[in-house]
Amino acid sequence: MPIPSRGYVLTEAGGELRPYEFNRRDVGEDDILVNLMYCGICHSDLLVAGNELGNANFPLVPGHEIVGRVSEIGINVSNHKVGDIVGIGCIVDSCRNCNSCGSGDEHYCESGWTMSFNAKDKYNQYTCGGYSSNYVVDHRYAVKISPDLDPAKAAPLLCGGITVYAPLIRHQTGPGKRVGILGLGGLGHLAVKFASAMGASVTMLTSSSAKAEDAKVLGADDVIVTSDTDAVTAAAGSFDLIINTVSEKHDPNPFLHMLKRDGVMSLVGAPAKPLELFAPALVMGDKSITGSMIAGIEMTQQMLDFCAKHNITAETEVIPIDYVNEAWERMRKKDVRYRFVIDLSTL
Numbered sequence: 500m501p502i503p504s505r506g507y508v509l510t511e512a513g514g515e516l517r518p519y520e521f522n523r524r525d526v527g528e529d530d531i532l533v534n535l536m537y538c539g540i541c542h543s544d545l546l547v548a549g550n551e552l553g554n555a556n557f558p559l560v561p562g563h564e565i566v567g568r569v570s571e572i573g574i575n576v577s578n579h580k581v582g583d584i585v586g587i588g589c590i591v592d593s594c595r596n597c598n599s600c601g602s603g604d605e606h607y608c609e610s611g612w613t614m615s616f617n618a619k620d621k622y623n624q625y626t627c628g629g630y631s632s633n634y635v636v637d638h639r640y641a642v643k644i645s646p647d648l649d650p651a652k653a654a655p656l657l658c659g660g661i662t663v664y665a666p667l668i669r670h671q672t673g674p675g676k677r678v679g680i681l682g683l684g685g686l687g688h689l690a691v692k693f694a695s696a697m698g699a700s701v702t703m704l705t706s707s708s709a710k711a712e713d714a715k716v717l718g719a720d721d722v723i724v725t726s727d728t729d730a731v732t733a734a735a736g737s738f739d740l741i742i743n744t745v746s747e748k749h750d751p752n753p754f755l756h757m758l759k760r761d762g763v764m765s766l767v768g769a770p771a772k773p774l775e776l777f778a779p780a781l782v783m784g785d786k787s788i789t790g791s792m793i794a795g796i797e798m799t800q801q802m803l804d805f806c807a808k809h810n811i812t813a814e815t816e817v818i819p820i821d822y823v824n825e826a827w828e829r830m831r832k833k834d835v836r837y838r839f840v841i842d843l844s845t846l
Contacts, residue, residue, distance in 0.1 A: 523627075
């Protein structure tokens, strides 16, 4: 039997989210039913809902930073039990047969992975996300949330957290490494916490001098205000890695000069408009620009375990569901420190 669910829905691009009733699929033999507790609000929710990526399917229930408690399991499920707190991130299905899936990179599935909202699944239905009361998901795509973590503050880790954790791991962040974090927002504040916990020397690169104290509290060893041209010039050749979290068009070239020889800038903010690149800034010093997009289920679980060990969670403002339209508007104005999380008990 289909499972009734309540949520908030968008019926057109640029519209307002409103209460909505719909059905989830029945719990299959490989599925778990999760009663949802919290869902983070990610900037990607706004991009899809505004159809800025040209792929929105309405009616649309957003949300992909989802935490809840398992209430039912299928007969083939042994890795989760009723009562467990689990997370559901961006990925809820993939082919499981291609090279990418086999290497733990389901987000690069060669047959196309299924996102937790706004994606047509193998049941020929569009997925409805975490702005809702429950979720049915294949057990292989749910991750364990430690009871040592505040579940509300853990929700943003499922997209924002893994987005910055993955490049830090890939580029071997640790003691002796100098890491710059460009942009102190939903992604940047978690990148500071991760890089600091990994033992690196961390410098916050921010356009706002007002954020300098916040950066230090979060774990940054130093702060460079990017409008201070003397400080930017003095930092030339300083960093092994810069995590670039800026999601708007900007000039990356001054920051490329901050890289050491063989240094790397990893783009995770993904501006929609092209960036202008001064090639000699890369050529002189064998520097590189790379991109990074979330990670697979195995690394997401590794990140959550790391967070439990080091007591890392997001800085959040928890809101009732009926405040979600105001929260979206505040996000557009960058009026949040640093992540909104919806308390789904308010449904």
